[in-house]
């Protein structure tokens with residue numbers, strides 16, 4: 494049993510009230526975490542406030558060296574990150590290694606290097622020069638979800654501290670283990686006390702207390718759209734800087750000129766990576782009617798070959814969903830799909846696994862056809878291993894179908910003609926589009942959504958801008 498503590502002002506602290514953390518692949522309780530409330534958040538904010546001045550007085554160059562130190566120690570613990578992440582979330586170990594562990598290290602390295610190279614802007618007038626400088630915002634409240642726990646926490650902590658802010662972070666109560674490991678790493682490298690504080694607990698208690706706290710100047714939140722709305726309702730009247738990265742119902746458009754043998758592994762990856770629990774997952778697959786039969790044949794065969802099972806096994810393609818409650822939610826959408834007239838082409842139920850995984854929150858990858866593209870199943874975020882298939886006649890129809898939901902996060906277009914793909918990509922109402930690939934990330938580019946998928950952009954210079962206040966100093970020649 495792992496005992497997770499809060500990390501406040503450079504010290505690990507327990508409290509009496511705790512929450513159980515469950516391994517969703519077996520149902521076993523693996524850790525106890527603090528059930529923090531406003532008192533612990535207050536202590537963390539006081540610590541972050543006391544550390545503010547000395548941290549922001551350090552040069553940016555010196556702060557980047559701290560990021561490098563954290564990256565070095567994290568990297569030496571890559572295997573531990575991967576196994577904790579797999580245990581806590583139920584995701585396959587191979588994915589936890591390739592995506593979670595490596596990106597968590599890369600986030601610290603990237604923001605150290607990117608901030609070092611960042612050139613402040615200058616605008617010259619006939620008789621004056623404007624110098625734009627980036628100052629810290631103050632205390633950053635960072636709230637992160639359970640699907641990519643350390644990947645998303647490090648994506649926020651690294652730019653927040655490199656720009657001179659101090660941090661109060663609350664990881665998801667479902668997946669606290671790697672945030673705890675990060676606290677240990679931060680402690681080991683000796684980052685000044687109070688610069689990063691990690692408070693564990695429920696969203697409605699610890700999370701809400703961070704968002705409400707008058708001394709927290711900025712909120713960066715990744716999570717569900719409903720929760721994001723609540724965060725915005727609390728933070729906006731207090732004029733906090735706000736970045737919300739919310740849900741998605743992303744379209745995958747497959748044009749008639751696509752080489753399906755090449756594309757299908759990528760389309761299946763987009764649908765089912767991390768059991769479909771990535772906000773960017775392509776869960777609505779729109780296929781040209783000219784290749785519909787061939788697509789269904791090849792796609793269903795491919796997905797039926799995906800292996801669901803023991804997350805620690807190298808050959809599992811899918812592990813467990815993050816929790817039993819979440820598996821129930823995803824299953825309820827499979828039942829809804831059937832009530833809406835959908836035909837289940839494969840999956841739709843829990844796989845038969847041997848002990849201890851017979852008690853886990855597993856679901857087979859599921860393909861549903863025969864639904865209207867306007868049905869609830871095809872327009873609401875399921876966030877699980879369920880995709881719906883829809884056929885289209887023309888490019889215009891594909892674009893109209895892709896843009897028909899309230900979400901606007903991401904999408905992908907698959908084609909033999911990249912110019913045609915790029916032309917369609919420009920007409921999609923989303924923050925990000927991939928052509929002939931998916932989740933191919935350059936950390937310098939903007940990341941975020943439009944419509945109900947969120948507000949603001951992070952990534953590269955957008956993160957540096959969000960985690961700072963841009964101040965203009967106009968100097969007139971005397």
Ligand code: TXE
Pocket residue numbers: 636637638639640663664665666694695696697699700701702704715716717718720721723724738739740741771772874875876
């Ligand atoms: O997320 P929540 P949930 C979607 C997905 C999923 C749905 C709900 O569709 O089924 O959201 O998931 C904290 N003030 N995504 O309920 O509640 C919470 O403790 C402050 C998409 O698990 O949004 C956790 O740390 N914080 C998504 C974080 O918010 C609060 C990833 C996210 O949890 C809070 C996850 C409050 N009032 C789910 N209430 C993505 N965009 O990748 C909760 N939290």
